[in-house]
Amino acid sequence: MTRIVIVDDHSIFRSGLKASLDPAIEVLGEAADVDTAVAAVAELRPDVVLLDVHLPGGAGGGGAEVLRRSAALLDSVRFLALSVSDSAEDVVGVIRAGARGYITKGSSGEEVSRAVASVAGGDAVFSPKLAGFVLDAFGAVAGEQAASDEELDRLSAREREVMRLIARGYAYKEVATELFISVKTVETHVSAVLRKLQLSSRHELTAWALERKLL
Template identity: 80%
Template sequence: MTEAITVVIVDDHSIFRSGLRADLDETLAVVGEAASVDEAVEVIVETQPGVVLLDVHLPGGAGGGGAEVLRRAAPQCPGTRFLALSVSDSAEDVVGVIRAGARGYITKGSSGAEVSRAVHAVADGDAVFSPRLAGFVLDAFGTAAGEQAEASDELDRLSAREREVMRLIARGFAYKEVAAELFISVKTVETHVSSVLRKLQLSSRHELTAWALERRLL
């Protein structure tokens, strides 16, 4: 017989925890429960479960809810995977907890069988989302990937030296400071800056700084 997957249920409503525990199938073994951020971190670190069923909104801690539990507990539990299970279906909640490290997000309208299947999928390394929530994640991470690809394409227009000059100028270095940092002449710095602005279709170092900040290059 396959060994049961150990589970910790984190939710601040005891009735929900009891009902969920009863609804999970026999292949899952609940080894702990928690109702707050601090309690959740303690229980998860102590039991090292295979999967944590994690509500997004929780009392305690620094107010970070399920995402805070992830940030504090996950580094101490390398073998544990986290599955968000919440009544909330807001894009902000979904994306926030996924960015923190959750492997999936399903709503509390899911049946016991659906939650059990999701736990197995997450334990196997898959990502699981309730159908209408998947679009939030695709939009958020697709956009991020697109922005990174765009920044990469734009940087490809610059030579290695031009990239070095661009980053220093964008950080507020004066031309003389850039020259000293890179062991080149001020005239060479000016030439590189003109080339960078032309290639990126910018008109000033202030626009260059804004461009670099938007693409998180600083």
């Protein structure tokens, strides 16, 4: 059972979405604005948050603000943006803030359910019409690819494995299980990766990996 919170300021949309989701998805709660969303995520700790990009309340930052204010929970709670918007500003804004995917409200209940399951499993998910745009927006052109090759050369083989799993949203314990190493060793590798790539957090690491098509 995947546990979710739905964040959207339209009650009719929330009701319709709940009714169309797979039975294997449990809706723990709902929120209609930034402040309520932040509180609900902190209290309920869902597996996935279905997050509208444009929300009232808070400091006016919408879905990206919810992500920023929930940054301490991003190791265990994954966010999937669900919006009518397909603008570059909206997509890039929430992905940089820590969202693990972005799908449009034109998606069917079945498609949303699949996306929720994928994000809960650690994958990054985008609506088909946005996938190419997302890669372009994060700009992996030839020169940048060469630069990323040089950056990757700084990492050991094990550090690269850890980097990719962390960037995909895996928790430290999940990485340890996947690679048959201790959590302490994962922490050591992550510290080394961030230092070598001159990044300050796992969220910057995710954006870095997306920009270079490494996920």
